[in-house]
Amino acid sequence: MDIATIIGLILGFGLILVSIMMGSGGLMPFVDIPSGMIVFGGATAATFINFPLKSVFGTFGVVLKCFLFKLPAPAETIAQFKAFAEVVRKDGLLALEEKAADVSDDFMRRGLESLVGGSSATEVSDMLETELGYIQSRHQGGKKMIDSMGAAAPAFGMIGTLIGLVQMLGALDDPSKIGGGMATALLTTLYGAIVANVCCIPLAGKLEARSAEETMVRELIIRGVALLGEGATPRAIEEQLVTFLAPKSRATESKQAA
Structure with a gap:
């Protein structure tokens, strides 16, 4: 969470x-219900026009990534690969089969299983890089959809403002109708600004940050699997994988290893 x-x-x-x-x-x-209909309904309509139906219905799952997001911690992943390297060094690559079955992360497990299945380090790296490319593409698609909604909401707010102004100007001879037109004119702009700046734009930014975090962890896993396939020692694996960490985290990792 x-x-x-x-x-x-x-x-x-x-x-x-x-x-x-x-x-x-x-x-x-x-x-104001009409203002809400213009902003929320208009942004939703624009999203249906911009994106395939399946992608639109998947928006809920995309937004959930901003709230429910769990990745293996980089330091824990490095420790895992060190342990895997010790197993390989002692019992051979095939001994990873039992260890791979206990790995909770699907991406890492597929890489280990491919190694055990006889694929070379290069082949496994290429496969995982391809999968990572598609993961990034899906992330970019989700972010683009939220960005589109963030751009559409203020635009429909402006449309609602114009509608309200037309209604207000058309009812100048009836003072009782001026208030409703003015409310629609102002509240649609307010609703559009709130939807864009409190929800859509920040959520799109969080999705981009999450994508960067996941990409880093996946690249670390790809490098770790490749090093296992190449027969690297536990120490060599740690020295190479620790470069994915921030300098402060590297110092902490080094102290723990010592």
Whole structure:
């Protein structure tokens, strides 16, 4: 569970709600169903037009990555590969078959199973690199979809503003209708700005950060599997894989190894 995303959303919406409630009119003047229909319905319609139906229905799963995201810790992954190297050095590559069955990460397990199955280090690296490329492509597609919704929401907010202004100007002879037109004009802009700047843009940024984290861990795994296939020693594997860590994390890893 990503607490930072939840805290950010609660803080963002909370501050907006508190500032509204501190005003004299309360919350109800900021609730307008036609404005919500224009912004939320319009952004959803634009997403259906921009992307295939299957991708749109997968948006929920994409957004969940901002909240539920778990990857093997790089330091733990390095320790795993050191242990695998010790097994290979002692009992041979085929001894990894039992160890691979206990690996929870599918990406790492496929690489180990391919090695045990007789594929060369180069072949396994190529296979995993191809899979990583498709993972990155899916991540970029999800981010692009959220970015598209973030761009569409303010645009439809502007459309709603224009609709409200037309309604207001068309009802100048009837003062009772001016308020409704003005509310639609202003609230659609507000709704569009909130959807874009509190939800879509930050979530797209979080997806990009998550993709970068996953890419780093996957590249570490690819390098680790390749080193196992090449028969590298546990020490050599640690020295090469630790380069994926930040300098501060490398120092911590070195102390633990010592």
